[in-house]
Amino acid sequence: MVQLSRICFRKYGNFMDNLRLYVRGGSGGMGLPRLGGQGGNGGNVWVVASKKMTLKSIKDKYPLKRFIGGVGANSSIQALKGDRGMDKEILAPVGISVTNDDGKIIGELNIEGERLMVAKGGSGGSYHTAFQPSKGQAKHIRLDLKLVADLGLVGFPNAGKSSLLTALSNATPEIASYAFTTLRPEIGKLMYKDHKQISVADLPGLIEGAHLNKGMGHNFLKHVERTKQLMFVVDVTGFQLASKTPFRSAFEAVQLLTKELELYKEELVSKPALLVVNKMDLPDAEDKLAELKEQLENPDEFSDLLPDDMIPKNYIAFRHVVPVSAATKFGVEDLKNCIRQSLDESAEMETTDMHREKLQALRSSLH
């Protein structure tokens, strides 16, 4: 009888899938009543899509999260029409939606270089406004990564991701015993008794060198960016991609997957993650699981199993390590509960953070 065991770690990853910003268009410049001059308009604030950016990189670069357009120049005797204020550009990741604080959608950015105006600058003062300028629009906006699913399955080919998704959900993905079966994300829905639904994406199988765009490479990694949490799936007996490539144990598979994510975008590794150890119905699975757990508890001691350039900078502290068999459904219910727990935990943390942020903003507006 297989003993159901689970290691639980708490991990507060710093991956962000949404970010709230304050934006304000620049004020217009004063007109010049004596000569009928017109002040310059204030600069607009734009969000501009850039592949290089992540939401976290915006927060790191601009901790105050305030973006204000330039002020329009006053009209003067030398320049009756004042210069426009400078526009302010916020570089943001591709694949986001932008909403007002009340949830109304301002727009989406889906391709590199696409731009969206989020706050218009004020008008310069002119004859029609008694030469008084107006202020720019001011608001809070929210940037949200457009997610493909709550959870993304990450694993090497044949680990059993498609089988697992079928066992967990109502999806009927294509399953075959050869590598690279999964060509596009297949989304499964996990249903809970209280009607909560969690979506899981089966992403194209990763191979070593994916960060160099080998196999389904970037196609795969691009989807990983669009899930809230990760679910690593490994074959408890290890795997060998091809006769020419080395055999990899489950521990090595975990670290190689981690390294591939890290090499593509380091931030991905900070997403909350679960580890599913599949194929527990195979002979010697129990011993192999025990060995894997020992290795995961002291990964540094076992890093010499990996080629130097494939040792991750940081080992992932999985929230749950769950042994299952997608074939017999052993452990699948337990996994479903772990998934729910992990997502609920993150949602709670997000709500707390949001309240804290709003309270801070309120306090600073009172001072």
Ligand SMILES: Nc1nc2c(ncn2[C@@H]2O[C@H](COP(=O)(O)OP(=O)(O)OP(=O)(O)O)[C@@H](O)[C@H]2O)c(=O)[nH]1
């Ligand atoms: N013994 C055993 N075999 C399994 C289990 N889960 C999956 N398999 C087998 O492993 C092979 C690969 O399963 P898939 O579900 O297609 O694996 P995948 O990870 O989605 O593979 P790719 O689509 O190539 O990325 C199939 O032959 C499955 O029948 C399991 O729990 N036990």
